[in-house]
Amino acid sequence: MRVGLVIYGSLDTLSGGYLYDRKLVAYLRGQGESVEIVSLPWRSYPRHLLDNFSPAWRRRLAGLDVDVLVQDELNHPSLALANRVLKNAPFPVVSIVHHLRASEEHPAWLLLFYRWVERRYLASVDGFVFNSRTTQKTVETLLQTETADTWPQNKNPLRSAQSALSAFHSSVVAYPAADHLDVPAAEAVERLIDERSTRSGPVELLFVGNLIPRKGLHHLLAALARLPKRNWHLHAVGRADVDLGYTARVRAQSERLGLSYSVTLHGRVSDAALTKYLARCHLLAVPSYEGFGIVYLEAMAFGLPVIASNAGAAHEIVEPGVNGFLVQPTDTAGLAETLTRCLADRSALAAMGEAARQVYDSHPTWAETGERIRGFLQEQVERSRGGVKRET
Numbered sequence: 324m325r326v327g328l329v330i331y332g333s334l335d336t337l338s339g340g341y342l343y344d345r346k347l348v349a350y351l352r353g354q355g356e357s358v359e360i361v362s363l364p365w366r367s368y369p370r371h372l373l374d375n376f377s378p379a380w381r382r383r384l385a386g387l388d389v390d391v392l393v394q395d396e397l398n399h400p401s402l403a404l405a406n407r408v409l410k411n412a413p414f415p416v417v418s419i420v421h422h423l424r425a426s427e428e429h430p431a432w433l434l435l436f437y438r439w440v441e442r443r444y445l446a447s448v449d450g451f452v453f454n455s456r457t458t459q460k461t462v463e464t465l466l467q468t469e470t471a472d473t474w475p476q477n478k479n480p481l482r483s484a485q486s487a488l489s490a491f492h493s494s495v496v497a498y499p500a501a502d503h504l505d506v507p508a509a510e511a512v513e514r515l516i517d518e519r520s521t522r523s524g525p526v527e528l529l530f531v532g533n534l535i536p537r538k539g540l541h542h543l544l545a546a547l548a549r550l551p552k553r554n555w556h557l558h559a560v561g562r563a564d565v566d567l568g569y570t571a572r573v574r575a576q577s578e579r580l581g582l583s584y585s586v587t588l589h590g591r592v593s594d595a596a597l598t599k600y601l602a603r604c605h606l607l608a609v610p611s612y613e614g615f616g617i618v619y620l621e622a623m624a625f626g627l628p629v630i631a632s633n634a635g636a637a638h639e640i641v642e643p644g645v646n647g648f649l650v651q652p653t654d655t656a657g658l659a660e661t662l663t664r665c666l667a668d669r670s671a672l673a674a675m676g677e678a679a680r681q682v683y684d685s686h687p688t689w690a691e692t693g694e695r696i697r698g699f700l701q702e703q704v705e706r707s708r709g710g711v712k713r714e715t
Contacts, residue, residue: 324701326351327389327414329361329398331371337562337591338533339617340421343454343499344395347419350693359389363401372440374401381408389414390704393452396420399444406447415449415703420458422614422635425465427537442466450703451494452696454615457636459496493706495699500689501620505598512626512680519605520673526666529604529627530559531597531618532611534570534588539611539632539652541573546658548580554666557586557608558600601625605672606665610652613637619647624683628675630661640686646679 334345348358361383363374374380380401384392385408392409394402396418409416425437442465445451453459507515528547532538540559547557563570577586592600601607607622608630615636619629623640629647631637641647648661665672687695 324351324697324704325357325359325388325390326700327359327361327387327392329363329392329394329402331363331395331398331401332365333362334360339499339613339615340395340397342503342617343421344419346500346503346689347693347696350690351697354693354697356697359387361387363398368400371398371400372403375404377405381405384408385412387414391700391707392416393700394418394448396423396441396444399424399441403440403444403447406444409447413707415707416447417450417452417700417703418445418448419452419454420445420462420614421454422458422612423461423465426461426612426614426635428612438465449493449707450699452699453494453496454499455636455639456496457639458614459494493699493703495695497692497695497699498687499615499617499620500687500692501617501624501683502688504594504601504621504624506624506683507602509680509684512624513677515602516626516673516676516680519603519676520669525554525556526606526669526672527604528555528557528662529600529607529622530557530609531561531600531607531621532609533562533565534559534573535566536569537611538609541576542610542652542655542658543608544573544576544580544582544586545655546662547585548582549655549659550662550666552582552585555585555662557582558604559586559588560590560592560597560600562591563588597621598625601627605669606630608662610650610658611635615639620683620686623679626676626680628665628672628679630658630665640682642678644675646675646682 328344328348330344334341334348351358384405391414394416406416423441425434425441429437445462445466451462530540530543534540577583601622602625604627607627609618610630610632612632612635616631619631619637619640622629629641631641631647631649632652633649638649641649643649650658650661
């Protein structure tokens with residue numbers, strides 16, 4: 324099977340979505356499949372929209388010699404209109420949806436625009452690979468609830484939305500995994516949990532995510548400022564060069580709140596270094612919208628309970644009070660209350676850590692996820708060869 328994959332930039336980009344794509348490519352190639360990476364350079368959202376009108380980009384898409392074309396939904400602004408050249412292509416087009424841009428926090432007018440662009444893109448493909456059932460439901464809702472006045476220049480937008488979820492469009496939910504890290508055996512994790520629960524000194528908190536507004540580090544800092552500083556220390560791991568303006572604001576916020584000695588920004592670290600923080604820290608706190616949240620599963624592999632957002636897909640693996648907590652990120656007082664509860668009872672954290680590890684143990688591996696997607700892609704190729712065409 325010859326597979327094309329459309330992405331922005333390099334497959335080695337540091338993010339959960341790129342990790343997912345990277346593990347899929349490695350699995351497909353390991354099974355003897357051919358994978359061609361079709362890359363566009365990173366640019367601004369408006370500039371990506373202009374890609375749709377590039378003759379060279381359209382020719383490149385139409386000229387691909389593949390059996391199936393996979394597109395990371397992150398690339399939707401460059402494909403929303405350009406995919407028209409693929410309506411009669413001899414191969415199916417499948418979108419990997421990690422999460423929608425329209426699910427992020429943006430001004431209302433901008434969200435309307437993002438919804439319009441993403442809906443147009445989602446209706447242009449033949450099938451979907453979703454990283455969670457929540458992401459699947461979010462896409463279905465977007466396609467089903469938009470009205471004619473939000474999709475201009477379309478004679479029958481409701482029919483287009485319905486066709487995107489019709490028998491001509493199929494999907495699969497393929498959860499991410501966490502076994503890309505050097506995960507300790509269950510017995511070793513039990514020892515880590517015991518050591519944490521009896522260790523003296525401050526409770527060590529871990530934040531993992533690139534320093535961008537969506538990840539919510541500023542909300543976490545505002546909540547932590549309400550707690551006694553001697554009781555905790557925060558390790559923040561993630562690239563600081565993605566949004567330099569936001570990084571500067573976070574540093575200034577930390578100094579203004581008097582947290583400079585209680586918060587360490589480590590920047591990007593290797594997987595080996597990340598495992599050391601996962602093994603040492605007591606609790607993961609990443610209060611952000613996530614289409615799945617691989618970082619939560621990574622933490623659970625090391626017996627860490629997690630604090631996650633009540634928006635997004637975290638609820639699919641986080642059971643409040645059992646293996647973690649779900650919070651409203653912008654509710655600083657509520658987040659501070661949850662953190663206070665965690666800091667006050669290390670034995671409760673240990674019990675939640677044991678439950679968290681059980682979630683990891685019952686979760687698919689990357690190989691199982693890769694095989695699930697591979698089987699789905701093969702089905703799409705067979706259907707395409709059988710004469711099933713996209714409705715336009």
